[in-house]
Amino acid sequence: MKHKCIVALLLLVPAICFAGSCKTSESINLESYTADIGASQITFLVWNASNNHCHFINKPGLTQRHAPYSSFKIPHSLIALETGAVKSMDERIEWDAVKYPAKSFWPETWKQSHTLASAFKHSAVWYYKAMVPRIKPAEYKKWLSAFHYGNQTFTPGSDEFWLNNELQISPHEQVEFIACLLKSRCGITAHHLAAFESAALQETKHGLSLYAKTGAGPIDPNNFDGAFEGWYVGYIKSDGGKPIAAFALYMEAKNFSALKDARKALSLRLLKDVGLWDNKQ
DSSP, rough: HHHHHHHHTTTTTTEEEEEEEOOOOEOOGGGGHHHHHOEEEEEEEEEEETTEEEEOOOOGGGGGOOOOOOGGHHHHEEEEEEEETTSSOOOOOOOOOOOOOOTTTOGGGGOOOEEEHHHHHHHHHHHHHHGGGGHHHHHHHHHHHHHTTOOOOOOTTTTTTTTSSSSSSSSHHHHHHHHHHHHGGGGGOOOHHHHHHHHHEEEETTTTTEEEEEEEEEEEOOOOOSSSEEEEEEEEEEOOOEEEEEEEEEEEEHHHHHHHHHHHHHHHHHHHHTTTTOOOO
């Protein structure tokens, strides 16, 4: 592993070596997931907080970077709270249909005013674009560095850097960022993390709470009817707040419909099968 890391650095490969929080790891047998995956391409990583053991699918893909799309709403929301770009998860921004005109693929839930909490829940992209002028480039640089968030690349003033492949992150880096939040809050205050979690909570089962975010975009940015890539990224805590796991699933599929619901469903099945979700504690 050490030699492979050195080679990667020498070749200036835009990836990091698969290690970090994963002290031991094992591959997941895909035989029982064939029907779930179909023709899609899957990369998956989950870190067990209790023993630093990881399970993965597609080891080479763990260090390949992609645009985060709306999975960036996790760090973006935290950055907004920490910098005061919004005072709370309840801060409302009025939708300006002239500045942020609705596009053909927008769901109806985007075409309205939002709070940070509702924008996160509905993944309303315009709200996050509206926050960009409120956050100084130096703050983005500071927090992307603190989070070790992928290539940490953005153009100051751009409100699409997490959507247009400028900012990129690998599945392994997604998990390392989430693990950092679970271990030390990654510099985020306890108050702001708790506020964020009130919106990020997806569901609870058997004394466990799931916090996560999807993300997706067309592989060809000019073809919304073609192949899509997408994410399901998040973490699990016990009811007492004890970290249980951090995970990231990256998927490439023939179209958006093929990954829209499959990302979460497959992630939860994998998490359950490795004993980290939907199992009585």
